[in-house]
Amino acid sequence: MPKIIDHHKRKVRIAEATWKVIVDEGIEQASVRKIAKAAGLSTGSLRHYFSSQSELLRFSMEMVSERVIERAKAREYSEDISPLEFLTEGVYEVLPVNEERKIEMEVWLAFSAKVLVDSTLRELSNKVYSDMHQGLKNVVLALQSLQYAKDGLDLELEANRLHAIVDGMAMHHLLNPEHFTHDEMIQTLKYHLQSLCK
Amino acid sequence: MPKIIDHHKRKVRIAEATWKVIVDEGIEQASVRKIAKAAGLSTGSLRHYFSSQSELLRFSMEMVSERVIERAKAREYSEDISPLEFLTEGVYEVLPVNEERKIEMEVWLAFSAKVLVDSTLRELSNKVYSDMHQGLKNVVLALQSLQYAKDGLDLELEANRLHAIVDGMAMHHLLNPEHFTHDEMIQTLKYHLQSLCK
Amino acid sequence: MPKIIDHHKRKVRIAEATWKVIVDEGIEQASVRKIAKAAGLSTGSLRHYFSSQSELLRFSMEMVSERVIERAKAREYSEDISPLEFLTEGVYEVLPVNEERKIEMEVWLAFSAKVLVDSTLRELSNKVYSDMHQGLKNVVLALQSLQYAKDGLDLELEANRLHAIVDGMAMHHLLNPEHFTHDEMIQTLKYHLQSLCK
Amino acid sequence: MPKIIDHHKRKVRIAEATWKVIVDEGIEQASVRKIAKAAGLSTGSLRHYFSSQSELLRFSMEMVSERVIERAKAREYSEDISPLEFLTEGVYEVLPVNEERKIEMEVWLAFSAKVLVDSTLRELSNKVYSDMHQGLKNVVLALQSLQYAKDGLDLELEANRLHAIVDGMAMHHLLNPEHFTHDEMIQTLKYHLQSLCK
DNA sequence: GATGAATGAGACTTCATTCAT
DNA sequence: TATGAATGAAGTCTCATTCAT
Numbered sequence: 028m029p030k031i032i033d034h035h036k037r038k039v040r041i042a043e044a045t046w047k048v049i050v051d052e053g054i055e056q057a058s059v060r061k062i063a064k065a066a067g068l069s070t071g072s073l074r075h076y077f078s079s080q081s082e083l084l085r086f087s088m089e090m091v092s093e094r095v096i097e098r099a100k101a102r103e104y105s106e107d108i109s110p111l112e113f114l115t116e117g118v119y120e121v122l123p124v125n126e127e128r129k130i131e132m133e134v135w136l137a138f139s140a141k142v143l144v145d146s147t148l149r150e151l152s153n154k155v156y157s158d159m160h161q162g163l164k165n166v167v168l169a170l171q172s173l174q175y176a177k178d179g180l181d182l183e184l185e186a187n188r189l190h191a192i193v194d195g196m197a198m199h200h201l202l203n204p205e206h207f208t209h210d211e212m213i214q215t216l217k218y219h220l221q222s223l224c225k
Numbered sequence: 226m227p228k229i230i231d232h233h234k235r236k237v238r239i240a241e242a243t244w245k246v247i248v249d250e251g252i253e254q255a256s257v258r259k260i261a262k263a264a265g266l267s268t269g270s271l272r273h274y275f276s277s278q279s280e281l282l283r284f285s286m287e288m289v290s291e292r293v294i295e296r297a298k299a300r301e302y303s304e305d306i307s308p309l310e311f312l313t314e315g316v317y318e319v320l321p322v323n324e325e326r327k328i329e330m331e332v333w334l335a336f337s338a339k340v341l342v343d344s345t346l347r348e349l350s351n352k353v354y355s356d357m358h359q360g361l362k363n364v365v366l367a368l369q370s371l372q373y374a375k376d377g378l379d380l381e382l383e384a385n386r387l388h389a390i391v392d393g394m395a396m397h398h399l400l401n402p403e404h405f406t407h408d409e410m411i412q413t414l415k416y417h418l419q420s421l422c423k
Numbered sequence: 424m425p426k427i428i429d430h431h432k433r434k435v436r437i438a439e440a441t442w443k444v445i446v447d448e449g450i451e452q453a454s455v456r457k458i459a460k461a462a463g464l465s466t467g468s469l470r471h472y473f474s475s476q477s478e479l480l481r482f483s484m485e486m487v488s489e490r491v492i493e494r495a496k497a498r499e500y501s502e503d504i505s506p507l508e509f510l511t512e513g514v515y516e517v518l519p520v521n522e523e524r525k526i527e528m529e530v531w532l533a534f535s536a537k538v539l540v541d542s543t544l545r546e547l548s549n550k551v552y553s554d555m556h557q558g559l560k561n562v563v564l565a566l567q568s569l570q571y572a573k574d575g576l577d578l579e580l581e582a583n584r585l586h587a588i589v590d591g592m593a594m595h596h597l598l599n600p601e602h603f604t605h606d607e608m609i610q611t612l613k614y615h616l617q618s619l620c621k
Numbered sequence: 622m623p624k625i626i627d628h629h630k631r632k633v634r635i636a637e638a639t640w641k642v643i644v645d646e647g648i649e650q651a652s653v654r655k656i657a658k659a660a661g662l663s664t665g666s667l668r669h670y671f672s673s674q675s676e677l678l679r680f681s682m683e684m685v686s687e688r689v690i691e692r693a694k695a696r697e698y699s700e701d702i703s704p705l706e707f708l709t710e711g712v713y714e715v716l717p718v719n720e721e722r723k724i725e726m727e728v729w730l731a732f733s734a735k736v737l738v739d740s741t742l743r744e745l746s747n748k749v750y751s752d753m754h755q756g757l758k759n760v761v762l763a764l765q766s767l768q769y770a771k772d773g774l775d776l777e778l779e780a781n782r783l784h785a786i787v788d789g790m791a792m793h794h795l796l797n798p799e800h801f802t803h804d805e806m807i808q809t810l811k812y813h814l815q816s817l818c819k
Numbered sequence: 820g821a822t823g824a825a826t827g828a829g830a831c832t833t834c835a836t837t838c839a840t
Numbered sequence: 841t842a843t844g845a846a847t848g849a850a851g852t853c854t855c856a857t858t859c860a861t
Contacts, residue, residue, distance in 0.1 A: 053342030055253055059856060070856090071822050080856065133341055140338035142400050143331055144251030156401045187394070187405070187413040192386060195393030202340050203354045207385070215385040222420070257831060267847050269834085278831065449738030451649050455852060465826050467855085476852065529737050536734035538796050539727055540647030552797045583801070583809040584786060591789030592781070598736050599750045603781070611781040618816070653835060664835085665843050674835065 038076050041066045042087040049087075050130050054137035057084070085151065088138045091131050092155045095120060099162060110173055114166050115220055121159060121193055122212060123200050132197050163189045167223065175224045185223065192219055236274050239264045240285040244332050247285075252335035255282070283349060286336045289329050290353045293318060297360060308371055312364050313418055319357060319391055320410060321398050330395050361387045365421065373422045383421065390417055434472050437462045438483040442530050445483075450533035453480070481547060484534045487527050488551045491516060495558060506569055510562050511616055517555060517589055518608060519596050528593050559585045563619065571620045581619065588615055632670050635660045636681040643681075644724050648731035651678070679745065682732045685725050686749045689714060693756060704767055708760050709814055715753060715787055716806060717794050726791050757783045761817065769818045779817065786813055 044066035048057045059080055063070045077083035098120050104113050123129040142152045164186035170176040196215060199207040242264035246255045257278055261268045275281035296318050302311050321327040340350045362384035368374040394413060397405040440462035444453045455476055459466045473479035494516050500509050519525040538548045560582035566572040592611060595603040638660035642651045653674055657664045671677035692714050698707050717723040736746045758780035764770040790809060793801040 053339065055339075056342075058854075060854085069822050071824095071859090072820080074857085075820060136341065137338050139396070139400055140335050141251065141253075143248075143334065144254070152400055153404060156397070156404050160404070181416065184413050184416045187409060188390060188417055191390045191393030191397060191413065193389075193393065194396055195389030195391065196385070198337070198392055198396065199354070199389060202337055202350055206351060206354050206358070211385060215382050215389070218379065218382045219386055256829080258829080268832085269848065270846050272832080273845060276832095446737075449735065451735075452738070454850080456850080466853085467827065468825050470853075471824060474853095532737065533734045535792070535796055536731050537647065537649075539730065540650075548796055549800060552793070552800050556800070577812065580809050580812045583790075583805060584813055587787075587789030587793060587809065588782060588785045589789065590792055591785030591787065594733070594788055594792065595750065595785060598733055598746055602747060602750050602754070607781060611778050611785065614775065614778045615782055652833075654833085663843050665838090665845095666841080668836085669841060 034076070038086060039090065041068070041073065041076060041083065042090045045083060045087040046091075046130060046134050049134050049137055054134075054141065059083075081145075081147065084138075084141075085148065088135070088148070088151060091135050091138075092151070092158065094131065096158065110169075111175060111220070111224070114169055115217060118163070118166060118189075118193060118216060118220075119213075121162075121197070122216070123197055124209065124213070129201065132201055136198065136201060159193075160186060160190050163193065170220075170223055177223060177225050180223060189219070192216070232274070236284060237288065239266070239271065239274055239281065240288045243281060243285040244289075244328060247332050247335050248328050252332075252339065257281075279343075279345060282336070282339075283346065285332070286346070286349055289333050289336075290349070290356065292329065294356065308367075309373060309418070309422070312367055313415060316361070316364060316387075316391060316414060316418075317411075319360075320395055320414070322407065322411070327399065330399055334396065334399060357391075358384060358388055361391065364418075368418075368421055375421060375423050378421060387417070390414070430472070434482060435486065437464070437469065437472055437479065438486045441479060441483040442487075442526060445530050445533050446526050450530075450537065455479070477541070477543060480534070480537075481544065484531070484544070484547055487531050487534075488547070488554065490527065492554065506565075507571060507616070507620070510565055511613060514559070514562060514585075514589060514612060514616075515609075517558075517593070518612070519593055520605065520609070525597065528597055532594065532597060555589075556582060556586050559589065566616075566619055573619060573621055576619060585615070588612070628670070632680060633684065635662070635667065635670060635677065636684045639677060639681040640685075640724060640728050643728050643731055648735065653677070675739075675741065678732075678735075679742065682729070682742070682745060685729050685732075686745070686752065688725065690752065704763075705769060705814070705818070708763055709811060712757070712760060712783075712787060712810060712814075713807075715756075715791070716810070717791055718803065718807070723795065726795060730792065730795060753787075754780060754784050757787065760814075764814075764817055771817060771819050774817060783813070786810070 041062065045057060045062050048061050048065050052061070059070055059073060062083070063073045066073075073083070077086065099117065102113075102117060102120075104110070108116075120128075123132045138148070139152065142148045164182065167176070167180070167182055167185045167189060171180070171182075192215075196207070196212050200209065200212050239260065243255060243260050246259050246263050250259070257268055257271060260281070261271050264271075271281070275284065297315065300311075300315060300318075302308070306314075318326075321330045336346070337350065340346045362380065365374070365378070365380055365383045365387060369378070369380075390413075394405070394410050398407065398410050437458065441453060441458050444457050444461050448457070455466050455469060458479070459469045462469070469479070473482065495513065498509075498513060498516075500506070504512075516524075519528045534544070535548065538544045560578065563572070563576070563578055563581045563585060567576070567578075588611075592603070592608050596605065596608050635656065639651060639656050642655050642659050646655070653664055653667060656677070657667050660667075667677070671680065693711065696707075696711060696714075698704070702710075714722075717726045732742070733746065736742045758776065761770070761774070761776055761779045761783060765774070765776075786809075790801070790806050794803065794806050
């Protein structure tokens, strides 16, 4: 079914154009026209792929989460680094540590602000919350399995805490990069993970 | 003599109407018309108080931060509660623990998403970041002064961590209240503060 | 296949509607809405052809000058009339001698008043000035070539003078047609040209 | 009646503010608000002096012509210069030879473009046309009285011609000062006047 | 599938004017 | 006389969406 693949590829290309517009000009400026232009299409053509602006937006957001998940899945442990380093770097996947991830997270932040108001987006937001929560809980679990973790940690509360730290730091670095630098972000994460360990 | 009107009071009323619209319909729907209507004014009248939409938005946002600051300043220690409880409740001021604060933070989240794109808002965002950072650092400092805190805490990193936790949890509760409930938020905060103490 | 439309023809039609509005109601009343209505289009449609009001205005003005130039180019000498008559009638092309040219010049006068204030229009104004200056200089040159002209004329100053007379008379006849009639205009032009000749 | 004088003085001050706005931003931007601000008044106060925008505009224009007339009346011949020089300099009064007169004429040009469309302004325009025409006819007459003028000049046609040259040159210098400089304007006028003389 | 012309609503903003004080 | 708050219309421009081709 080559057609379908093309179809999907095209949608992905459009979603990437959408990201670009959102990052450059903000989600409010992400008009159908601008996205079409950024994707090198006519406005009419867009309609063959997305029948409405909401649908386009939702698809673009789903892609953000899919990318993160795929990256996380693709990670494999190599003996070059310590298990703790491996786990720490896993968390980097959801922090704005480089340009690519900054863009993803800016897009996601813009999207999140819309969730409050557009209930059709809620489902996706919830799904991503759950996925990420589970992923970070797994980090804590791994620390415990590896016998790194202190005794007496409350798994659920630690997951909440790590999750909040990660998203809070992401937001702080995106919005106030001068006050909360990339290095502070990394350092704070390491400090936190170490505080969980013996 | 012209009509005597308390200019500032009127501006505050308009800002409150702005909040209402933002919370009900999102910042993108916060048009001059809707705000004017919500404030019981004509669009033209709004211009006596705010010469542009940006100015109106900025004022409304400044009010959010001012309110938080005023509430924080107004707090006084009473012997009914323990010092640790007093500090913990101080942090509640910047968490969406009740309807009033939820509204403030929803407004603030919407605003934050705009900061990424509208650099004129950056200054305010930075100021609020700094204020809040200092406030939360003071909490850690207080724990140390009271001899509650563990030895060897890194003040700056602890402040980063607490700040990230607070904002991360606020976002999680606003966006995913079913998954991250009010009680979890409170419990996680207490858990974190306790983890800093002996 | 999309609707096939002669883009340029449509732009010309819109420009003509613009002229009509300017002549009927003045350049200040030449709003996008009124022009769209006069052209039988919606305001949104106008944007397919002109992305801003300035652009529309500029195009409409360029058309005035293009028409004049085309008319001038199309003129051919026939032996029915004397060379002097031929030259004189050439100058008529830039005088409000009939309804069509009155309209053109009213539009141009309105435009000129804007030039003082909108520097983006300056270029066009300068170009038209130069074209017309050259055209009128050629008239003087022709008189000299034909040996009609008096000896000792200063070509550049004569061009300045003829140019000023032409535009001055055009303005006087447009603004004060009762005081400065069509016939006086023609007569004065002939008088001037004759004064250059032996 | 000191009050009345004050009243009139205030109106003059407002008219001058109107000029300033017209020259700086164009007649289309000459809103009541801006004029009020430029004059240091409230919009409401303006209404005590001018009950409508048209009235204000008309008064401001009348002032232009009054100033020119007063200047012309105030001129007195002194033996330092030749009669021809005296006459020539008289014509300078209605040319944009310095900043002050440039402003007057810019204002007047803006006004003239409105005349085409607002018939209530016609009367003033006609009056000024007549006054100026008479003034320039007097220049030609003076040349004749002084026996400077060539024989056989047609007084009326010469007046038309001079009048057209003056207004045409004024327009050219205002709109295209790079192409038609101050010096060219002066030189062309002198050339023309000399061409009338023996 | 693809195009882009067309639409009309709605965005922000500026305006002249009215009017209570 | 003086003020400036208030209004509602109208300005330009952008938008999502429809639709003929």
